[in-house]
Amino acid sequence: MLMKFVRVMVAGVLILGLAAGAAFSADTVRIGALVPLTGAAAADGLSALNSLKIAVDNVNAEGGILGKRLELIYYDDRADAKEAVALAHKLIGQDRVVAVVGGSYSMPSRAVATIFQEEEIPFVAAYAVHPDVTKAGDFCFRNGFLAAVEGKAAAKVATQMLGAKRIALLYSDIDFGRTLSEGFKQYVSKNAPGVEIVYDQAYPFPEKDFKPYLSKIKEISPDLIMVNGYYFQTGPILKQAKGMGIKSMILGEEGADSPKLVEIAGPSAAEGFMIVTNLNRDDERPVVQNFIREFKGRYGFDPDMVGASAYDGLMIIVDAMNRAGTTDAKKVRDAIAATSNYNGLTGVIKGFDSEGEVVKPVQVQIIKLGEYRYFAEVDDPEVITP
Amino acid sequence: MDLFLEQLLNGIAIGFIYALITSGLALVYGILRILHVAHAAIYALGAYAGLGIYSITGNLFLALIVSMAACSLVGVAIEKFVYFPLLKYPPYVPLIGSIALLLGIEEVLRLVAGPYIHAFPAEIPVPGFHFGPITMSPVLVTVYLVTVIVLFGLWFLSTRTELGLAMRASSQDIQIAGSLGINTSRIISTTFIIGSSTAAVAGILVGIYFNQVYPTMGAVPAYKTLALIVVGGLGSVPGAVLASVLLGISETLLIGYANIPLPRDALAFIAMIAVLMWRPQGLLGRR
Numbered sequence: 001m002l003m004k005f006v007r008v009m010v011a012g013v014l015i016l017g018l019a020a021g022a023a024f025s026a027d028t029v030r031i032g033a034l035v036p037l038t039g040a041a042a043a044d045g046l047s048a049l050n051s052l053k054i055a056v057d058n059v060n061a062e063g064g065i066l067g068k069r070l071e072l073i074y075y076d077d078r079a080d081a082k083e084a085v086a087l088a089h090k091l092i093g094q095d096r097v098v099a100v101v102g103g104s105y106s107m108p109s110r111a112v113a114t115i116f117q118e119e120e121i122p123f124v125a126a127y128a129v130h131p132d133v134t135k136a137g138d139f140c141f142r143n144g145f146l147a148a149v150e151g152k153a154a155a156k157v158a159t160q161m162l163g164a165k166r167i168a169l170l171y172s173d174i175d176f177g178r179t180l181s182e183g184f185k186q187y188v189s190k191n192a193p194g195v196e197i198v199y200d201q202a203y204p205f206p207e208k209d210f211k212p213y214l215s216k217i218k219e220i221s222p223d224l225i226m227v228n229g230y231y232f233q234t235g236p237i238l239k240q241a242k243g244m245g246i247k248s249m250i251l252g253e254e255g256a257d258s259p260k261l262v263e264i265a266g267p268s269a270a271e272g273f274m275i276v277t278n279l280n281r282d283d284e285r286p287v288v289q290n291f292i293r294e295f296k297g298r299y300g301f302d303p304d305m306v307g308a309s310a311y312d313g314l315m316i317i318v319d320a321m322n323r324a325g326t327t328d329a330k331k332v333r334d335a336i337a338a339t340s341n342y343n344g345l346t347g348v349i350k351g352f353d354s355e356g357e358v359v360k361p362v363q364v365q366i367i368k369l370g371e372y373r374y375f376a377e378v379d380d381p382e383v384i385t386p
Numbered sequence: 387m388d389l390f391l392e393q394l395l396n397g398i399a400i401g402f403i404y405a406l407i408t409s410g411l412a413l414v415y416g417i418l419r420i421l422h423v424a425h426a427a428i429y430a431l432g433a434y435a436g437l438g439i440y441s442i443t444g445n446l447f448l449a450l451i452v453s454m455a456a457c458s459l460v461g462v463a464i465e466k467f468v469y470f471p472l473l474k475y476p477p478y479v480p481l482i483g484s485i486a487l488l489l490g491i492e493e494v495l496r497l498v499a500g501p502y503i504h505a506f507p508a509e510i511p512v513p514g515f516h517f518g519p520i521t522m523s524p525v526l527v528t529v530y531l532v533t534v535i536v537l538f539g540l541w542f543l544s545t546r547t548e549l550g551l552a553m554r555a556s557s558q559d560i561q562i563a564g565s566l567g568i569n570t571s572r573i574i575s576t577t578f579i580i581g582s583s584t585a586a587v588a589g590i591l592v593g594i595y596f597n598q599v600y601p602t603m604g605a606v607p608a609y610k611t612l613a614l615i616v617v618g619g620l621g622s623v624p625g626a627v628l629a630s631v632l633l634g635i636s637e638t639l640l641i642g643y644a645n646i647p648l649p650r651d652a653l654a655f656i657a658m659i660a661v662l663m664w665r666p667q668g669l670l671g672r673r
Contacts, residue, residue, distance in 0.1 A: 038493055040602045042501030173649065203641075204649035206606045208596045211396040212641035215389055232503055236596055243523055263505040264597050 028071040029064070029327055031317060032097035034084055034104050034112065035310075041079035041105055043260075044306045048103035048126060049074060051307035054294050055314045065321050072314075073097060077108045084108030088115045097121070098327040101313040106130035106175065113140045122320075122333050126313035127254075127306050129176045134356040139333050141356040143313045143346065145278060146386050147176050150253055151183025153362035153378040154226060154276045158184075158251055159192040161364070161376055162274075164224035168199035168217050168248070170210075170237070171228035172255075177202065180228045180253060187383075198222050203233075210237045211244065218246050230255040235264030242269035254278060257305040257365070257372070267370045274375055278346040279308040280363040282374035291345050302371070305346070312344045357386040388519045393642045394635065399526055401634020402533035403595065406588035408611045408618070408626040409540060410581030416557035416621030417577045419477060420469055421612060423484040425585055426604030427491035428464075432457045432586030433593040433603060434495055437506050446508055453590060454583035461582030462575050488608055496601040503600040506593040525595055536587055537627060543580070544623070553577060557621060606651065613654040617661045619671020628669055633657065 033052055036045035052072055059070045073095045077084035084104065091097045092115070100116055102109045102125035109128035113136035116123040125133045127144040134140045145153075158164045169184065171177035181200070188195050198220050201213055214237070217225060225241070225248050227234050234256040241250065242265075254277040262270040281292065281302075291311065295303040319342055320335035321327055337356070342349040347360040361379035365372040378384065407429055414422040435453035440446055464487060472480040512531065515522040522530075544550035555563040556573045564570040593599040614633065618625030637650050648656075661668055 037501075038496065040605070042496055042601070043503065046501050204651055207650065208592075208598070209396070209400055209638075212393060212638045215393055215396075215642055219389055232598060232600070236598070239597060245521075260503050260505075264503060266505075266507065266597070 028069045029066065029321070030071045030073055030095055030097045031314065032091035032095060032100040033072055033074040033310075033314070034077040034087055034091075034100070034102060034108065035074055036079035036104050036108075037076035039078040039080070044105075044127075045076070045079070045103065047304055047307035048310035050299055051291075051295065051303060051311040052101065052103065052314055054291065054298070055311045055318075059315075059318055065318055066325065066327070070318065074103075077104050079105045079108055081107045081111040084112045085115065088112040092116075092119050092121060098329065099123070099317045099321075099332060101310060101317065102126055102128055102133070103310045103313070104128065106133065109133045110136075113137075116140065120329050120333075122317060122329060122336060124313045124316055124336070127309040129179075131179075138337070138356065139329070141316070141336055141352055141358070143316060143344075143349075143358050144309050145254070145362065145384075146357060147179035148183035148186075149384055149386055150276055150362065151180040151185075151228075152187040152383045153364075154180070154251060154253060155184040155187035155192065156378055156380070156383055157274070157276060157364050157376065158224050158226060159188060159195050162224060162249060162251070164222075164249065165194065166196050166198045166220075166222040166224075168220060168222040168225045169197060169201065169228075170199070170213055170217070170225060171202055172207075172230070172233055173202035173204050176255070177228040181226075184226060203229075205233075207233065208236060210240050214241050214244055214246060217241075217248070218244055222248050224249040224251060227252050228255070231258040231261040231264065235261045235270075238265035238269040238273055242266075249274075251275070254305050259302040259304065259371075262367060262370045270367045270370065272367060274364060274366045275372070276362050276364055276378070277305050277372075278360070278363055279303075279305040280347065280365065280374055280377070281372050283347075285343065287343055287345055308345050312346045312349075315344065316342065316349070353386055355386065359385055389642075391520055393638050395520070395522065395526065397635035397638030398631060399529045399595075399634070400638060401631035402529055403588060403592055404607075404610070404614060404630035404634055405627040406533055406536060406584055406591065407607050408614045408630050409537070409623050410584040411611050412615045412618065412621060412623045412626035413553075413577050413581045415615055416623070417553070417560065417574055418465075418469060418473070419621075420473075420480045421477070421484065422469075422581075423481065423608050423612070424464060424487035424491065425581065426608035426611065427488045428457050428461055428582050428604075429585040429589040429592075429607060430495060430599075430601065430604040431460060431491060432582075432589030433506070433599045434499060434589075436586065436590035437504055437593060437599050438499075440506070440508060444509075446510070450587065450590060453586040457582040457586035457589075458579040461578040461585075465574060465578045488604065492601045492604065499601070501601065503598050505597050506590075506599050507597065508594045510594070529591055529595060532587060532591060536584060540580070540584070540623060549573075549576065610651060610654050613658040616658050617654070617668060619668025622668065622670045622672075625668050625670030629657070 035048045056072045075087040099122040106128045109125045110132045117137035117139050123140045125142045171181045234252045252275040257277040324331040324335040340351045350359040361377045364376040366375040411425045432453045435456045436449040439452045440449035510524045514524045552568045614629045618629035
């Protein structure tokens with residue numbers, strides 16, 4: 001008898017709670033986000049979340065979406081596909097979000113993309129790179145570059161802007177590193193006759209000791225070393241290469257786009273290192289300068305491309321809702337697909353192709369006095385269109 | 387030839403680092419027959435404690451001492467409060483507890499110091515060396531010096547002191563050692579203190595060598611050291627050291643001279659499978 005009473009009470013409290021939640025949500029627009037806040041990807045997850053919070057505050061300071069307050073509902077997916085799937089269902093079933101920003105890695109993002117597609121909820125992956133994320137269907141978009149695009153852009157920088165003739169490739173042995181290197185090699189074999197790839201080697205993801213690879217590269221002595229990897233891989237490469245007296249130019253990619261890179265490599269080894277990425281710190285548009293100032297003021301260090309990409313991921317959805325004049329999923333989807341020359345933090349977004357892949361210029365940044373600075377921009381349509 | 391020597395020197399350094407982490411694990415296995423996976427978390431804790439003290443005081447020696455003390459404390463606490471109550475269960479129960487500790491300590495480090503990688507830009511009071519075309523950076527020299535000192539200390543302690551005799555006796559048969567009047571509970575704690583301090587030294591050295599300290603830095607050592615103590619002979623510290631140095635050298639030379647399609651970390655496990663097939667007692671283990 002007592003148990004039954006308790007059960008009824010619990011059920012009652014739950015129903016009341018849900019009703020209160022529903023009533024509360026009526027005057028807010030709920031957008032969901034999945035970010036890895038614990039485990040090995042926690043640093044990127046925190047970058048993404050910190051930037052998303054700035055985006056939410058900016059939107060609400062300017063009156064919200066369609067007259068309603070924007071509410072961000074985020075969960076920690078630990079960059080784990082199983083976790084992300086459960087949380088995606090929670091975002092849909094319990095929180096009833098109208099759109100979702102994917103602030104996590106490729107494995108979880110691929111897994112949830114199919115769910116959001118099935119439930120017809122617009123999903124914008126901020127920086128996940130795997131091609132399958134957008135292949136889930138027409139509700140899935142990506143604000144980061146495909147690895148192949150970035151690889152082609154890097155090859156253009158290496159061969160045309162820096163004039164390298166003999167190039168060594170050293171890349172992290174994950175999908176991203178391999179695809180980026182493929183794109184690089186494709187561009188070289190098609191557009192750069194006379195340029196030779198003299199070394200081509202993958203290293204395992206958790207690698208810390210790059211001396212065996214670098215000894216070999218030192219012997220070959222190429223004009224340029226293309227290093228594909230995250231800042232915690234590329235940083236030690238720069239430091240160890242400098243220690244071994246390697247004089248070749250070194251070019252990296254967005255994985256190395258973090259203020260932590262300089263800290264890990266040391267200022268003298270990092271000086272002059274270049275990357276292809278999507279955040280241009282010297283872009284004078286207010287959206288960029290205000291974000292950098294706000295981020296630094298709130299968190300005490302410089303933002304990176306992961307955070308900037310997450311910011312844009314959310315803002316692309318907000319912009320589409322404002323243009324569509326509704327949060328209706330299909331109309332928002334159409335509005336995202338129709339995005340054109342949007343004034344984004346990670347560059348002026350020309351739009352999305354039929355697969356949902358972003359089209360925008362690739363930024364080339366160089367480290368000067370310990371900070372990433374503008375070096376060039378690659379916007380040839382044949383390079384940046386996936 | 388120069389390239390070969392340079393590779394060899396780097397390989398031995400990597401092997402030495404493995405040896406420092408693995409020897410503590412071998413000690414603990416020898417005495418409690420527990421796979422102390424959380425040892426890798428103590429190693430990460432050691433790096434954080436060292437970095438914390440170093441950035442406050444700028445004194446590397448003080449950082450080393452405080453970090454060793456902190457790790458010993460945590461090591462003994464793990465032994466007293468987690469392993470000891472679980473000893474009466476089958477060995478996989480303390481192993482599960484140990485894995486939980488590894489993940490838990492990782493997350494505590496993240497909560498306290500943040501998820502970002504910290505650099506460890508230590509000023510090292512040791513000169514670098516040039517032998518003709520071969521250069522040994524100050525950090526490399528430090529890795530060699532410190533490892534040799536620590537390993538010599540371990541050897542001296544276990545073969546030339548009464549404490550070492552008691553430790554070896556307890557690791558052969560803890561009940562008989564106890565019945566002969568050895569205070570085995572104190573010996574177990576001492577083993578954890580020695581193992582955890584060695585892990586602290588390893589954590590600081592790795593932090594400086596790669597200039598990185600981060601919450602999940604124990605993740606790879608956690609499984610690689612398990613393979614290494616099997617290869618060396620479960621519970622044999624000299625075996626663990628030998629296996630570590632051999633692995634460091636072979637990893638480095640294989641990457642440098644053969645473009646093997648296998649990831650570096652697979653090598654430890656190939657060696658483990660080979661040892662289990664042909665010499666199950668390990669390189670220096672007893673049957």
